[in-house]
Amino acid sequence: MGKTGKATKKFQKNHLKHTLDHRKQVQKHSKLVQCRKKKPTGDNDNEPKGKSKEIFEDMSVDDFFEGGFEVPKPKKNAKPIESEDDESSEEEDIEDIEQNMKDLQSKDPEFFKYLQNNDKDLLDFEGSNPLDAISDDEEEEQEEDDVISEDEIEPVEEEIKNKVKKTEITLPLVKSWEKELVNKPSPKIIKQVCMAFKAAININNDSEEYKYVITNPKAFNQLMLLTLKQLPESIQTLVKYKNTNNVRVIPQKNQNVSQISAILKSHASSFITLLNDINNVETATLVLFSLQEVFPYYLSFRKLLKEILSSVINIWSSTKEVEIQIATFAFLNNVSKEFPKSIMENVLKLSYTIFLKNCRKTNHFTMPLLNFCKNSAAELYGIDETLSYQIGFEYVRQLAIHLRNSINATSNAKEGYKTIYNWQYCHSLDFWSRVLSQQCNPEKELQNHKNKESPLRQLIYPLVQVTLGAIRLIPTAQFFPLRFYLIRSLIRLSQSTGVFIPIFPLISEILNSNAFTKNAKRVHLPVFDFENNIKVNQQYLGTKVYQEGLSEQFIELSYEFFVLYCKNIAFPELVTPAVISLRRFIKKSKNIKFNKQLSQLIEKLNENAQLITQKRSKVEYGPSNKTEVQNFLNDFKWEKTPLGQYVIVQRKAKEARLKLLQEAIEQEEEARNQRKKADDDSDIEIDEAEDDDDEDDDDMEEEE
Template identity: 25%
Template sequence: MMVKVKKIKKIKTSKKVPKINGTLEKDEEKTPVSHRKQLQQIAEKDPEFFKFLQKEDADLLEFDDSDVEMGEDIDEEEEETAESLNIGNKTIFFEVDNDDRKVVNLQTAELIEKVLSSPSEYRRNLRAVVRLAVQSFHACVCRVGSNLEKGEYVVNEDRVFDSIVRSCLKYMGHCLLLLMNPLDEKQKESKNAKAKQGQPVFKYFHKYKTVTKEYLIALVEFLAEVGAEDISIAIIKSIVPLTDFYLHFQKICRRLIKNLVRVWSQKSMQERVGAFLALNRISQSDVDLYTFVYKSCYVAYVSSSRQVTTGAWQNLLFMQRSFAELTFVNPAVSYQYVFVYIRQYAIHLRNAKITKRKDVIRTVYNWQFVLGVYLWASVMIRSSKHRHISEAVDWIRELRYPLIQIVIGLINVFPTSRYIPLRLHCVRVLLQLQVNCNVYIPTLAITADLLDDLITIDLKKPNNVKVLQRTTRLKDVIRLNREMLEDSKYRSMIAEEVFSVFLEAAFVVRASLAFSGLIRPLIPVLKGFIKECNNIDHKKLFKALECKLKEHAEQSRLTLAAHKIDLNDANENYKLEEILSSNSTPIAKYYQDWHRTSEMKDQATKRIEQKSPFIEKNRKRKTRKTIH
């Protein structure tokens, strides 16, 4: 099957253009064999210059049979046009629009898809079709409103647009790899190829550098312009295997990183995952770009955490965990930034505690600071689970202690009842660190301090005026206004959250041999709260907790009395801790029942939030912004 591609001009006369797969004039033809003869002549006439070439550009002198075959297969003229592309007996005609640009039709799009999907069958024409496909893809990107300059081709039909975009995203990466021919480690050594550590080397990189660069730029612009989720996912999937090419173009790669970070911090979960995979791959290949990726991701996370909306926690959790993974791609480099950022948090906290001014306190009592603490807690948790032994990982792991001090200090900066939600967030962070980092933190005593604020809130009678609920979960706020504090529903939510954190703190230390000693000073605090609290429901809630704590403490005491305790015997102590951590203990049973009930309430809350008029109003407002 023969295919000829020509262009039709209504008035202008076409100039003679050499065929893409045709032959050049004999005096202009350069084959690998003739090139080898020229090098032999240089070696005979000027041996010193030949030695210089061997040292500085060994790739120029390395030839083997595969070079000759590849040259015969795909060696065409550098500046080629699609006026006489021959692949069989068919002829494809280009119409020319008023701007003298070639209009890509459906027949051309089908040809591109056919060749790109089976590159081994059309190897002699692969280079020409790849160039045609890249220029057509460039035209597609210009069509969606990109800042790219208009090229030689234009795409007008939707079917042609879809076909070209689909073919390029699906097959172009494989075709470019086939043309570039990546070298393995042995070939790199034999050719003395110079490249950064982790950066791939391609045999024919300089030959196809221009067309590859054009496609990579168009792909970055396409990602920046497209808003549809399915198309964005397809673009990111095609970018992941192309990261080896992007590494050779630092400026383009930085633009790509900016777009990927934007997707990672703002788009849907599936898009975020794809963007993270691409960022992770780039970070593993280039140390300089890793620094740029790491700082960009941190800035994007901080920017997106200015305000927490309903349903944002899942995305924030993904960002925290993926950022923690990025931290340990190169811990020796990331440690410098982790140390500086945590130190900045400590400085802001110190200033707030010293000055006590409202404007300074607001610099730490806000969502950005709280979610930043969550972020670094996830990094510390990841450091404790890191399998590889590394000095840099140990450096990062040691930073958990100043982080714990920052969180405890944040609780005590401005301890008022209005900021109970923020203080509860801090206790949750401490519990995460205590469980995953295997460190003891007095979370029980810290939580017990919140009972005084609960008493203060319950002193005033609740207001019967209904408050427009901006959220049905206390987790979505860090500060309560006066109306919320006076509303009976919010009071119940506060009491349940304090109770839940108190119970979880007790559950975390249930296996400790010193559980009875930990609980003993808290029992009078609970009794005092039950006595002074004016809310009957809150009294019942914490009375049940007091009973379970006493019951578990008694069981723990009896278990220890039945065994001989030797603090130097680690195995015996471990067995005792296993007995105390059993699911049949009073605290464990009570915690599981409460946890099950809380999950049912959360599911009901989500259904209520979907029907909430305030949330629906916000959703419509966001939709309008997206449309505009």
């Protein structure tokens, strides 16, 4: 059974109980009549009636069973089993029924009058049997409990639906509505437009009946523009917002507020339907604009407000169009800043949870959109940093619990690491690193908190510890791409917050793996994409292609880490252990190409260390003077340092490599689509050929 209509609900509320009571009284009366018809007329119920006993007078019980179950035939002179007493009893029953009707008229005149108006046949007993008016279904219903079943409601609902008259939405009708909304808006015309709009966008939904129906595409487009653009303006004409500290407030003294609120509450389902079906930028912009204009009316409906925000955030996190992402983020940012106390918590939690649900599929094409989601959500977490800290603490703690459970499970089960080594967990760590990088920047803290630290800065240490634990969970070459992905998150966090994180030991650990110590196999494989993968396939392990990729990643992450401190007064002490370990590796390594790259990196590190040593030889303060230490070479640009110049060149070379890799991936994807299209076309041709063969066979059979 479909969804119960409004007319049916109204019938159930006002008339269904009385109708069922009436039906029960009729059934009770009919049952009484039926019982009287079955009442025996003789004095002894065990004695057979009339002459029917003559059939078995000449046979005992033993003789009957001995002869089988053949019933003896009645005698020729035997009469049918019907006596005059039966006819007289029926007459008496009819007289009793008539007397009961007279008593009913005196005892319950209202019900008797109701029977006269609605079911007059029940009062007419001449020449008819009351049982004939009762169907088999009603006889079964009278044995059930007093429960309103769907079988009783459904016929009434169908009857009500059939009586609903449809109104065709035409272009002149929309024009007339537009004229009324512009000149003299009223709650009545606003309700009509909302009802028509709801019917138009649910035109393919058969589960609910609507008063309006639309078939003209031009009328549909005009109705869309009227509802989404003109309707909010007309509502503000009736109920004008009060602006208090750049926050829109609905005046409760206005007589139209209650009616408009009820209309917009029903209208919210139309917004949600449109948001779930958005497929172009124009529609998204128009819907979000209209929703933002009437958004204050939904603040009092908590459940409805959460559904609206969920629909918007779902588009923001799953769409493939950057313009739609920007439009949805702009909407979320505006309403969050205007109504932070009402919706901020929902926006932050929903943006995080829904994003994680939609980031399972990560590849070269989806990564830019996912990064935009993380960066834009990080901006939302900066609106109320105290609330953001509470939410962030809860989610970072969940990540730590998952890591602890995975560490405990690895000793007992082989699958324990899968809860950590997946894209959702990696995106979570990367997301929080972006949040802290944006909100805990010293310059931003100076601007927003007046030399005070951001509340979110307290999450840096636990997040770093969880990230380090995830990196070292499975230290094998197969998961080196995941290690590199999380190391980049730590480098970003260290660069933006100014917090020192010992990252180089994580990078140098890969030099002791089998990927570098064993001889690599030469195979023909495409270059592995470390930017968009966290796990390498088995076919790449132990190959020359993978080893060269690891070498490039090692050099890149090393110089990206050390360049963060290229102007730091303690740079010589920072790079000394790294230089010693790299020189030791070069002596043992037989990879000539990688050794040259490492030698070049060591050379730039030493040159930069000499520059810092030369500059700090002129200072007169000690390490305890933190202010002067932080201001060391503050006016000197990092690009002019030896290591900085080297990094700039390397970054340009990386951009060129990524561009070539992107073009190769796009060409491969295009070739794959062409092959798929060719296979589909060949399948169609084969099907058509088979159909032609079948037609030829049919023609030959007809000729034969």
